[in-house]
Amino acid sequence: MLDIIKWFLYAFTFSLFIFGLMTDSLINILNGLKSIMISRNILITDYFLVGGIGASFINAALLTFICLFLIQITKTKITGSGIAAIFSVSGFALFGKNLVNVWFMFLGVIIYTLIKREKISDHLYSAFFGMAMAPLTSEFIFSKWLPLETGIILSIVVGIFTGLIIVPLSRYFYRFHQGYCLYNTGLTAGLITTIIISIMRSDIV
Known part of the structure; x- marks a missing residue:
């Protein structure tokens, strides 16, 4: 069961990444990520406006992957609160959290x-x-x-x-x-x- 949840989370992360790449060009995404990372991020900073939809979803995908990577290397058990924490990072990576x-x-x-x-x-x-x-x-x-x-x-x-x-x-x-x-x-x-x-x-x- 835990393996299914883990692969679901990786699939979710991959879908964020693919959607981001589909919605904008690579140059615009890179420029958008730069804009996101140097913005002040006070509430409410909409990354769709700051860096574009593509960059926002790539930012969310990267942060979600980092969370999953940290879970993997620390051998942390995936729990209900853990899933909530991961999705919290993913969601707020669209306004507030960045690399x-x-x-x-x-x-x-x-x-x-x-x-x-x-x-x-x-x-x-x-x-x-x-x-x-x-x-x-x-x-x-x-x-x-x-x-x-x-x-x-x-x-x-x-x-x-x-x-x-x-x-x-x-x-x-x-x-x-x-x-x-x-x-x-x-x-x-x-x-x-x-x-x-x-x-x-x-x-x-």
């Missing part, structure tokens, strides 16, 4: 597992859901109010920091809402992002 902004937050989760001496497979799906905070990276790097070098440094620091705290905070918030929120890590990511964006837009920064 540039997901990595620092993911690195933070890896650092957390090393500090706690836990397996990355235990928190991989939390990292996928936590990629909801990925646009923060782009917001810092490509911000109009920060020099590029400062933005890159802040994006690394904030990205790793959010990755470090997403797992323990999501555990706490689960106790807080007692399971009534089905998108637990998403709630946690939303609250973290709200605080960070509020600080960015205040007189503190």
Whole structure:
């Protein structure tokens, strides 16, 4: 059964890739991917408008494949929440997540597992859901109010920091809402992002 699910997910990824190639030329797709990766990605950034339909679906296909590859190399068991996490990444890769902004937050989760001496497979799906905070990276790097070098440094620091705290905070918030929120890590990511964006837009920064 798990093999069927795995191959279905790979087939889904392949279909995203093929659809992207069918809807635009290779040059337009590459230019569109570039536009997507250097956009600020604040809500709501429609990648169809930023880079085109083809580039958007290729972006979604690549991020979905990366998720499946990480599941494969970490030998993470595919579960219901795992499937939801993968489709969450796929869907939001059409507005918000891209090949540039997901990595620092993911690195933070890896650092957390090393500090706690836990397996990355235990928190991989939390990292996928936590990629909801990925646009923060782009917001810092490509911000109009920060020099590029400062933005890159802040994006690394904030990205790793959010990755470090997403797992323990999501555990706490689960106790807080007692399971009534089905998108637990998403709630946690939303609250973290709200605080960070509020600080960015205040007189503190």
